[in-house]
Amino acid sequence: MSRKGSCWNNACVESFIGHLRTECLRLHTFSSEVQLTEAVERYIYFYNHERFQEKNKQP
Template identity: 55%
Template sequence: MSRKGNCWDNACMENFFSHFKTECFYLYSFRTADEVKDAVNRYIRFYNHQRFQKKLNNLSPYQYRTQAA
């Protein structure tokens, strides 16, 4: 944890939400709250199980964790 008022505390979540908004939320128009909930659940599953990340040697987070174990 950094000192109060330092932006580095939220960097991980801000990075995730930036990806979420550009890769999911801004691409679709939603009519109901259930559609938004479904899209969020699908994106989180995609982000953790299928989306490769360069910083993880081009593996998904799930593949990286199972490889490390």
Template identity: 50%
Template sequence: MKLLREIKKYNLSNLIIHSYQGCHYKLHIYKKILQENDIIQSMSRKGNCYDNACIENFFGHLKCELVYQTYFHTKEDLINAIEVYIYWCNNERFQHKLNNRTPIEFRCTA
């Protein structure tokens, strides 16, 4: 099983894995593998597409602003670029919906 190989390859304990309520994510063997490896399973509510809306929005921006515009030579280059992008989004990127503040500034004043 590919999932088990990936879990063993990387240290994924304390990971939270989020998915929709597809039948393969509800399988007993899938849940058991996650539990045995200290991975927390999170599922969206049944029939509620809004549960994933904010992360889908984030990934849309990530792909358009970073992934589709850059060629990555190694997986490490990709990981580093994503870390820089996430830092930029949270600490430097002003958002109109947050009264032209960064998410960090907004959270600190809330």
């Protein structure tokens, strides 16, 4: 693990959260916490299994 305060510690999570916001959360309006939770869970599945990852050359 790198030293405390290094910006690279959170780079992967920050990138994912940025994608989550732009590709999911800003496109929909949620009326309950349950709807938000379900949308985030669907997006996580989409991100891991269906979304094109250029780095990995996955369709």
